[in-house]
Amino acid sequence: MILTPTMTGIASPDPLQHAFKVKSAPHAGRSGSKPLQVSNDLWIQWWQQPTGADKRALYIHIPFCRKRCSFCNFFENGAKPERISDYMTSLCQQLTIAAKTPLAQSQPFDTVYVGGGTPTDIKAEEIAVLGKAIQQFPLRADTEITLEGRLNGFDDDKWHSALDNGFNRFSFGVQSFDTEVRKAAGRFDDKQTLIERLQHLSKHPTASIVIDLIFGLPGQTMEIWQQDIQAAMESGAHGVDLYQLIGLAGNRIDKASEKGKVLGTDTSEFQADSQTRANMYAYGASKLESNDWQRLSSCHWRRDNRERSIYNSLAKSGIEILPFGAGGGGSIHGHGIMNARDLKEWHQAQTAEKLSELAPAQVPGMALSPNPSAAFDAVFKRGLDSGVLEFGNIETTVLAHLQPLFEAWQQNGLATLDDKALSLTLAGRFWNVNMQTGLFEYLAKNPLIPEQIAS
Numbered sequence: 001m002i003l004t005p006t007m008t009g010i011a012s013p014d015p016l017q018h019a020f021k022v023k024s025a026p027h028a029g030r031s032g033s034k035p036l037q038v039s040n041d042l043w044i045q046w047w048q049q050p051t052g053a054d055k056r057a058l059y060i061h062i063p064f065c066r067k068r069c070s071f072c073n074f075f076e077n078g079a080k081p082e083r084i085s086d087y088m089t090s091l092c093q094q095l096t097i098a099a100k101t102p103l104a105q106s107q108p109f110d111t112v113y114v115g116g117g118t119p120t121d122i123k124a125e126e127i128a129v130l131g132k133a134i135q136q137f138p139l140r141a142d143t144e145i146t147l148e149g150r151l152n153g154f155d156d157d158k159w160h161s162a163l164d165n166g167f168n169r170f171s172f173g174v175q176s177f178d179t180e181v182r183k184a185a186g187r188f189d190d191k192q193t194l195i196e197r198l199q200h201l202s203k204h205p206t207a208s209i210v211i212d213l214i215f216g217l218p219g220q221t222m223e224i225w226q227q228d229i230q231a232a233m234e235s236g237a238h239g240v241d242l243y244q245l246i247g248l249a250g251n252r253i254d255k256a257s258e259k260g261k262v263l264g265t266d267t268s269e270f271q272a273d274s275q276t277r278a279n280m281y282a283y284g285a286s287k288l289e290s291n292d293w294q295r296l297s298s299c300h301w302r303r304d305n306r307e308r309s310i311y312n313s314l315a316k317s318g319i320e321i322l323p324f325g326a327g328g329g330g331s332i333h334g335h336g337i338m339n340a341r342d343l344k345e346w347h348q349a350q351t352a353e354k355l356s357e358l359a360p361a362q363v364p365g366m367a368l369s370p371n372p373s374a375a376f377d378a379v380f381k382r383g384l385d386s387g388v389l390e391f392g393n394i395e396t397t398v399l400a401h402l403q404p405l406f407e408a409w410q411q412n413g414l415a416t417l418d419d420k421a422l423s424l425t426l427a428g429r430f431w432n433v434n435m436q437t438g439l440f441e442y443l444a445k446n447p448l449i450p451e452q453i454a455s
């Protein structure tokens with residue numbers, strides 16, 4: 001078997017800091033799919049055909065932000081009110097058409113995610129119309145319906161409009177609570193304002209409030225990170241994500257670092273290196289867990305059962321996700337779909353003569369043939385992301401094939417192995433995306449025979 005350090009990590013007395021040099025990518029994956037031309041007839045046929053999936057989701061993309069934050073590559077369009085209201089009108093028309101189709105009606109949706117951009121920047125009335133459009137789809141009594149965004153500008157009118165129209169989960173990007181770090185990153189509110197607002201929202205008896213934190217931001221020292229974790233625990237939030245800053249080409253932090261600069265605070269140019277970030281992850285994980293927060297994945301914890309994180313966990317299992325909006329992505333009958341981001345093209349695709357009652361408008365973008373190894377890959381992605389890869393549902397021939405890689409991970413301090421499961425160590429959880437990438441590299445260089453892939 002071929003084994004390389006990018007698959008196995010390297011032996012080191014401190015695997016948390018040194019098993020890999022740098023996080024490989026935000027997500028791991030291999031496609032195995034080919035681009036597909038989808039005629040309008042085929043598109044309509046897809047929407048007229050019941051689903052074969054037993055779990056599924058809606059993903060609705062709202063690609064507007066008021067400001068471009070220094071660390072982020074998700075900024076797509078400035079939040080001009082008229083532009084947003086035109087978009088929301090078309091989007092809700094599309095949702096209404098889609099909801100009536102046999103594809104939509106054939107099976108309830110387990111989770112709905114309204115992501116962006118900054119969906120919380122739309123008006124309270126638009127939140128209400130969107131919530132009502134979502135309710136036209138078959139939902140379960142406990143379907144998770146998430147609205148993503150930020151606390152700034154999410155006033156009581158928006159909050160009540162969202163609650164009254166079915167939203168039951170709110171995912172807010174906080175990034176850091178530290179006022180100076182926030183200012184340097186282009187965020188609006190100070191620490192006190194954020195904490196007061198979170199404490200107020202999280203008093204709701206059933207809604208789940210989740211916050212995102214990033215470690216590795218310019219100016220964010222270990223001491224500030226420790227205060228960030230403390231503030232998250234005191235904020236009342238029911239769930240928290242801890243994301244390592246990913247250096248994505250083109251964002252302001254990345255452009256500055258190309259010139260050898262750090263976009264630090266007024267008083268600090270500090271930016272944590274990879275080893276310090278590993279320690280930041282370890283600190284956050286152990287602080288949360290020692291305060292009874294439960295780990296749901298390598299980067300997500302909850303302090304309360306109301307937080308379920310259904311969308312994130314099912315999305316990693318390769319379920320059907322019907323995508324809506326410019327820049328939205330998902331899958332229909334096993335075909336990967338990525339809607340193009342261009343707003344003008346997206347609107348043009350929905351002019352009256354192109355619309356049909358049989359399917360939502362086919363917007364520009366990319367479609368892929370079904371990935372033959374999607375179900376197989378999902379088992380490993382999900383298992384490694386959760387921290388435990390259970391062997392119960394994996395063919396013994398496949399396990400035998402992967403044994404050399406699993407043993408190398410064990411030797412390098414990334415996992416422990418017994419006859420029932422591979423369990424990631426703290427270091428393994430920190431490096432789990434590298435391990436997923438490594439596993440796919442291993443399978444590419446040491447292919448399984450096709451019958452095993454199908455199992």
Ligand SMILES: C[S@@+](CC[C@H](N)C(=O)[O-])C[C@H]1O[C@@H](n2cnc3c(N)ncnc32)[C@H](O)[C@@H]1O
Nearest residue numbers: 071072074116117118149150173212243245246
């Ligand atoms: C699509 S963004 C939406 C955030 C929301 N609009 C806000 O302003 O907070 C979702 C999350 O991605 C994470 N994110 C964005 N850029 C990142 C980066 N470069 N590295 C790691 N996480 C990042 C942030 O934590 C952010 O909250």
Ligand code: SF4
Nearest residue numbers: 065069072074075117
């Ligand atoms: S963090 Fe949010 S508001 Fe800032 S650029 Fe990214 S998506 Fe837009």
